[in-house]
Amino acid sequence: MTTLSQSPAPEKTDAPAGTAPVLAVRDVHISDRVGDREIVHGVSFELTPGKTVGIVGESGSGKTLTCRATLGILPAHFEVTAGAIEIAGTDIATLTPREWTELRGATISAVFQDPASYLNPSIRVGAQIAEVVRVKKGLKRREARQRAVELLHAVQLRDPELVYGQYPYELSGGMLQRVLIAAAIAADPRILIADEATTALDVTVQAEILDLLAELRERAGLALVVVSHDLAVVAQLCDEVLVMREGEVVEHGPTGEVLHHPRHAYTRLLIAEHEEYGLEKFRTPQEAS
DSSP states (O other), X not given: OOOOOSSOOOOOOOOOTTOOOSEEEEEEEEEETTTTEEEEEEEEEEEOTTOEEEEEOOTTSSHHHHHHHHHTOOOTTEEEEEEEEEETTEEGGGOOHHHHHHHBTTTEEEEESOGGGGSOTTSOHHHHHHHHHHHHHOOOHHHHHHHHHHHHHXXXXXXXXXXXXOOGGGSOHHHHXXXXXXXXXXTOXXXXXXXXXXXXXXXXXXXXXXXXXXXXXXXHOOEEEEEESXXXXXXXXXXXXXXXXXXXXXXXXXXXXXXXXXXXXXXXXXXXXXXGGTHHHHHHHHHXX
């Protein structure tokens, strides 16, 4: 579990008039064809530039399936059976494989748990980031290398030139997660999905990664989807939150409202379980205001 810093989460504010969502998930249902059963039952939310939506719930609640659906990477036997997902105004159901390849990384990107699984152990980490830049941005080799070093600096890695030449096994878990974030933002996406991105890290490193995500959102206007089983993580970073249980959204609203005035018994249970891990430090100052 994550102990929160003393800085409050951002308050939910209405997007400026005319601001179109960069991601719209509308009444999405996801089914398992092998088991012939529906797993996710009607998830809806919208995300505008510079905002953060959190999805919280226990393992098996449908959080990751929902995010994989938005990325077009559902496991082979799962499919979206109802509803619609739009990225930058485009219905993803209309995308060809080539269009998906162009979209991923450039418009929508993701950071997952266990970064070592997403990095090639036999290639230096800097070269892996540079390759993303070359493919997605069309830069020459030398320009891509310079950009990769800049990205390693942007994610607050000390001595980015040194890190560029290191292999994944030479880096700590926190450093690997920063490398993965650098790769994820290399093509300047508009949407970043962080799916349990801090789960495997110790408390101090978790806080640093959350601060980094907040900084990227503020500096680059990234729209973030933060997925976690840990309500404290979502509370620290998100403007609004969806609480999922057994494939359903049981509660959805501005983070402060959900934390201070939970309507569903499951949300109240999550809050009670997390108070001892620092959630109360987040809630009390807001209740006093």
